[in-house]
Amino acid sequence: MADESTGENIGENIGESTGENPPGFAESGTPPRVVIVDDHRLFRSGVRGELGDAVDVIGEAGDVDSAVEVITEKRPDLVLLDVHLPGGGGSEVLRRILPRNPEIRFLALSVSDAAEDVIGVVRGGARGYVTKTISGRELADAIVRVADGDAVFSPRLAGFVLDAFSATDAPPMDPELDRLTQREREVLRLIARGYAYKEVAKELFISVKTVETHVSSVLRKLQLSNRHELSRWATARRLV
Amino acid sequence: MTETASRPAQTPRLVRPRRGRLVAGVGAGLARHLGIDAVVTRLALLALCFGGVGIAVYIVLVLFVPVEDAEDADAPAAGEDPQSEAGRKGRDISQLIAYCALAGGLGMLALLFGGWFEPVLWFIIFGAIGATILWQQANPALREEWMSTSVLAQSSKSWARTGAGILLVVIGAIGFLVFQQQLSEARAGLTFAATIIAGISLIAAPWIIGLVRERDKERRERIRSQERAELAAHIHDSVLHTLTLIQRRAEDPREVQRLARVQERALRSWLYQRPADAETTVKAALERVAAEVEETHGVPIEVVCVGDCPIDDGIHAELRAAREAMVNASKYAGSDAISVFGEVDPEEVLVFVRDRGAGFDLDAVPEDRMGVRGSILGRMERHGGSARIRTAPGEGTEVQLRMPRRQEPAG
Numbered sequence: 001m002a003d004e005s006t007g008e009n010i011g012e013n014i015g016e017s018t019g020e021n022p023p024g025f026a027e028s029g030t031p032p033r034v035v036i037v038d039d040h041r042l043f044r045s046g047v048r049g050e051l052g053d054a055v056d057v058i059g060e061a062g063d064v065d066s067a068v069e070v071i072t073e074k075r076p077d078l079v080l081l082d083v084h085l086p087g088g089g090g091s092e093v094l095r096r097i098l099p100r101n102p103e104i105r106f107l108a109l110s111v112s113d114a115a116e117d118v119i120g121v122v123r124g125g126a127r128g129y130v131t132k133t134i135s136g137r138e139l140a141d142a143i144v145r146v147a148d149g150d151a152v153f154s155p156r157l158a159g160f161v162l163d164a165f166s167a168t169d170a171p172p173m174d175p176e177l178d179r180l181t182q183r184e185r186e187v188l189r190l191i192a193r194g195y196a197y198k199e200v201a202k203e204l205f206i207s208v209k210t211v212e213t214h215v216s217s218v219l220r221k222l223q224l225s226n227r228h229e230l231s232r233w234a235t236a237r238r239l240v
Numbered sequence: 241m242t243e244t245a246s247r248p249a250q251t252p253r254l255v256r257p258r259r260g261r262l263v264a265g266v267g268a269g270l271a272r273h274l275g276i277d278a279v280v281t282r283l284a285l286l287a288l289c290f291g292g293v294g295i296a297v298y299i300v301l302v303l304f305v306p307v308e309d310a311e312d313a314d315a316p317a318a319g320e321d322p323q324s325e326a327g328r329k330g331r332d333i334s335q336l337i338a339y340c341a342l343a344g345g346l347g348m349l350a351l352l353f354g355g356w357f358e359p360v361l362w363f364i365i366f367g368a369i370g371a372t373i374l375w376q377q378a379n380p381a382l383r384e385e386w387m388s389t390s391v392l393a394q395s396s397k398s399w400a401r402t403g404a405g406i407l408l409v410v411i412g413a414i415g416f417l418v419f420q421q422q423l424s425e426a427r428a429g430l431t432f433a434a435t436i437i438a439g440i441s442l443i444a445a446p447w448i449i450g451l452v453r454e455r456d457k458e459r460r461e462r463i464r465s466q467e468r469a470e471l472a473a474h475i476h477d478s479v480l481h482t483l484t485l486i487q488r489r490a491e492d493p494r495e496v497q498r499l500a501r502v503q504e505r506a507l508r509s510w511l512y513q514r515p516a517d518a519e520t521t522v523k524a525a526l527e528r529v530a531a532e533v534e535e536t537h538g539v540p541i542e543v544v545c546v547g548d549c550p551i552d553d554g555i556h557a558e559l560r561a562a563r564e565a566m567v568n569a570s571k572y573a574g575s576d577a578i579s580v581f582g583e584v585d586p587e588e589v590l591v592f593v594r595d596r597g598a599g600f601d602l603d604a605v606p607e608d609r610m611g612v613r614g615s616i617l618g619r620m621e622r623h624g625g626s627a628r629i630r631t632a633p634g635e636g637t638e639v640q641l642r643m644p645r646r647q648e649p650a651g
Contacts, residue, residue, distance in 0.1 A: 113508075133540070155579060159544035162583075166547060192544045193592045193638070194579025 024148035025077070032147035035059040035074060037067040037093060038082040038109070043132070047080065050136030055143050063087045068096050076104065078147040081126060083110035083117045094124040107146045109134075115160050119230060123223050128152030150212045151219035158191040161222055164230050177225040180218065187214045255308040256301075262336045265308075266301045286343055295365050299372050363419065367412025373405030478506055498538040505531055522555060522589060523548040526582045529563045537570035540577050547584030549645065555589050557623040558643040564615040565593040565639035573597025573637060588644045596636040602629055616641075 025032045034055045036044050039062045048057050059074045061067035064087030071079055071093075079097075083090045090108060097104060108126040110117055118129050128146045130139065131154060142152040153161070165180045180188070183204075190200040197215075201208045222230065254273040256265030267285055271278035289295050417426050482503040489495045523545040530541040551559070562580070569578045575597030583590045602612075612629065616639060620627040625643035 155542060155544045155581070159546050159581070162546040189581070189583065192546065192583075193581040194542070194594045194596075 025144045031056040032077040032143060033058045033074070034078050034080055034143060034147075035061065035067075035071055035076040036080045037061045037070075037085065037090070038080075039063060039085055047136075047139070051140050051143070052136070054140035064089070064092045064096075067093045071097050071101070071104065075101070078105045078107060078143055080143065081106050081108050081121070083108055083112060083121050090121050090126070091124040094121070094126065098125045105146050105149070107143060107152065109139075113156050115163075118157055118160055119164070119222075122157070122219070123230065125223070127219060129157045130154050131156070145212075149216075151215045153188070153191050153215055153218075155192045155194055158188045161218060162188050162192065164227060165221075165225075177221050178227050180221065184214050184218050187211055188218060191215075254305055256305050257308045262339065264298075264302045266298055266305065269305060269308075270301075282339060283342075286339060289343065295368070299368055302372060303375065363412045363415030365412070366408050366415065370405045370408025370410075370412060373401055373408070474510065478510075479503060494538050497540075498535070501540055502535055520550055521548050522551060522559075522582060522584055525551060525559055526562065526580065526591070529559055530566060530580055533563060533566040533570060537567065539570040539575065541566060541570075541580055542577065543580045543582070545582040545584075549584045549589065552646050554623040554625060554643045554646060557619050558589060558591060558625060558641050561616045561619050561627060561641055562591045562593055562639075564619075565641070568612070569593060569595040569597065569637060569639075573599070575636065584645075586645075588642055590643075591641040592638060593641075594636065594638040599631045599633050599635045599637050601633055602631055 031053065032055055034051075034057050036047055036057060037060070038044050038047075041062065044060050044062075048060075051057065055078075058076055059070040061070045062085075064085055067079075067081075067085070079093075081090045081093060085093065090106075090110075094106060098106075106126040108118075108121040108129045109132060110121075110129070111132045112118075113131055122129055127149075128142060128151055130142055130152065134142070134154075145152050161180075162185070165178075165185075186204060187200055190203055195203065197208050197211045201211045204211075254269060256269040257272065258265070260278075261268050262282065267282035268278050270281040270285075274281070285298060288297060482499050486496050486499050489499070526545055527543050530543045534541045549555075562582075566578060566580065569575060573595040575595035577596070579592075579594045581590075581592040581594075616629070617627045620641055620643065623643065625641065627642070628640040629637065630640070631637035
């Protein structure tokens, strides 16, 4: 995945990522190489066991410094990142890794479902967010998806995004970034209702690929928009 | 006055009221105690002041008459108009000004005609007032009374008071000496005293500052340890208790999961402290309903809610229908999770309850089954909303509830 098309800009290759690129992990069947970053050793081994053969766990870390070390050394396809970490939290890992290694994907994983945590780490560069109550099968699915360059939204993250983009008090500064299209809104609403991408596609009579494109586009807006709610959530993030 | 104890109803105890006072509440307190109008006692006190006696009386009363209890102050006293400006706020400034003007006028009269204007007396009064202020500062209960008016300006106000008190005492003392023609004689002594005081301050200052810091530190420590104790108590009552229960019920995975979810939710709400307005807005109510159903039936329910609004009758019915849908999904679907999505539009409130369980054939449900028809479809239609159920065997079920908002959105 570390090819040249993955530019500095996070939003650059979204939507086209599966176009001419080599087949993703989903099609090729080679499991993505993953580093698990979480400060609970029990949880790390639990996830490792649950994921089984679906992914190839090549490293673990329990705090920010060792995470940066392991990731720089092993250069995985994907990092499973806990939001609350000793040493500055998941955002700090993103801040130190992403500028130099934009090809590494991050999937955030947390027990917390507070808006500040979710939005903070997604705006930090994570391409998806799931809660720790997720089942092993769903987690493996989400990992493969994110490793392939797609975005993974939990129902709750979809709800937060709808909330953040629905308040219409101030005119948007950048209409392209600060507003969701009707279609994106529909997709998010279905995700918030608990629909899987496949079900969303069926419901809207579009292809799964198109659903993924919409979600990636929403992720890009989420990361780059300056909407008041988003910046407020992003800065209000507390590190427990 | 000796009969106050035997007739508490007729003669209130002599206290300085918190409300309706002009200066320190002596006039108002006396009036209430004697059962006469406050104007009378205030004028009497004012008149007495010109002999100097009144001021002494006033100061003694301020020092020795207790302040009214806070609880008593909340109930407006009998005979006092609860709506009056003075009753609601601390003191009535315009009245105070009127009395000051009256005092000034009387003072001028005394200056013009009276022979008994004694400068010395006035300086004694200055000193006495200053001393009173300083004494007040030292008494924690009274300090609290003074500061209760404004929490923000507490410390600066207290410093201003201390400063004013010291200034008045110094003016009083120096003025007394000047008018007794003893200042020149006392000058040497004053210089000596001032030097000694300055020296002692220099020696004692670091020590005093150290003491103050030490006290602050101790106070912080105490607050911290209190917080820790509170946290420990909370963890003990909730988390440890649940963990014990889980160990005991280890052979029943469903019950273990239920306990864990209940505890997780409790801890979450404690940590993130969502406002407890479950009865008033859609979001909180939906979360509460889901929590209750989950607790009873043991199937995890995830709630996502976008937007929020107050609950009216229609939305109340919608929430009851949503609860019924959640109960059905928990009981019959055999799904391992239920998704609930609420959305508040400007025009309507939508609720979706979805499971990935067995599903059923809607047409095969007998007409007399109350669950779906009565509690969900019928209830929504009676309140002007609508309900749709999408299901098929093997495909799970989604109940869609739609209720128009009647009231204009607030704001």
